[in-house]
Amino acid sequence: MPTAAILNISCYLFVSLQDTAALRERLHARADSLGLKGTVLIAEEGINLFLAGPADAVNAWVNELRADPRFAALTPKLSWSAAQPFRRLKVKVKPEIIRMNRPAVRPDQAPRAPALAPATLARWLGQGHDDDGREVVMLDTRNSFEVDFGAFDDAIDWRLHKFSDFPAALAAHRDELAGKTVVSYCTGGIRCEKAAMVLEAEGLTAWQLDGGILKYFEDTGGPHYHGGCFVFDERESLAPDLSPVE
Template identity: 35%
Template sequence: MTATVEQLAPVAELATSSAQNTATWIVAALYQFREVSNPADLRERLLNLVQSINLCGTLIVAVEGINGTVAGDREAIDRIRQFLLNEGFNAMEYKESLSQEKPFRKMKIKLKKEIVTLGVDVKPRDLVGHYLNPQEWNDMISRDDVILIDTRNDYEYQAGTFKGAIDPKTESFREFPEYVKQQLAEHKDKKIAMFCTGGIRCEKSTSLLLQEGFDEVYHLKGGILKYLEEMPAEQSLWQGECFVFDGRTAMTHGLEEGKNEKCHACGWSTTPEERALPSYEHGVSCLHCIDKTTDKQKDGFRMRQSQIVTAKRKRL
């Protein structure tokens, strides 16, 4: 049996300094589809760089490009961005926001087959939908003849979405092609508008639909984060908060940190109202998972939470 890229090159995890010179962490989300002739070599050089700077987060390297979210001080973020620019990633989709606390535990650099896993061969550099800026997006999704689809996972949709968006009820992006086959195949003549957190999943989903023969496919350039950054709240069609895969849990307009918090038992985002329910126990359960774990599992979660609290106290 042939070893996969992941088997040949395990994830590199680097400890990061707990000290931070500034009061906040700069969080940079980035990606670009660009052919990488030697992903393993690029990964090694990235490893050499991040060992010398105060950076945490995850970068994914593949033949098709680079994707990730990293956090650090101004110097670290500028150095990683300049490194990627020097490598030819000069058309990155790139966004910065702030976090008051360290948003990732470690720095990881992964070598994978895809920078976002769809599991279907598509060519987003050659075949992609029509990009829409935030104002164009508002105009498009306000139309009656548009099918609006949230390409993210079910727990992301639950935290917030655009008014009128369809939830494909997927648990991972790998399930999206099956959703297209089962639910969208009869709508190839309709206008389809899709969105995701930062734009990368829509690069592939629009490419997939065009490859499958859909006529008009649109997507939000820069994703929800770009929309929340640029669109005034009073003109916004966004409802709720945007789930993010770091310690902040969710973002709101102006890329401010939201009020939602992640349930560390199941990973779902919880609102302040949901955390006031009897089903919520910090680090142990929420209304989304209280009936899905055993008493033994809950005892294990309580022990883990106790260890986390103890570790935090020792660092103070």
């Protein structure tokens, strides 16, 4: 059992939801009753959340959410902290759980883009190519200030101001990616999942890093990555062992 008292979870799931307002009220009421803090975003395309609190309370909330068949596939990424990293609880209904401003890009209504397991990515980066001998390029889909905290070695960074800038940046740089195996990545997987769909639509060979940087840290310890991973709470950045960076 970790000595740190607070369990932090992050996860998302693209799933079609028609009862967003009622779902918002139910999830907020239960999280509040358990003393949890953080952010839960709900949209017709799914759910995206970052929550923290005592382990028993967090697990109770997640288990109740998973009891709804629509959320059975949720797989939270875990980390621990000595203190609560969020100041308040926010549960909101949004047009998108991650804003791209491309209404036609709906992962909840289309086959998922190929997902690359962290262990496979570590092996590819170690050997210098994918299993077909193609050059592998890492494409960072995060905002530029996040990239400055840490990134994969030699990753492509288009200095995005916000995620909705990604489609225009891709249009400007598409030809640079042709003929290569592109692995899109982000903090927890949600941005790179949408990005991989757009990359595929452009005819590129694209993968998403399954679970993002945090899952890569959890499964591999972070080889071929330098620095920390920015997180949107008071811890600010996590090291490859998922401890806060001092």
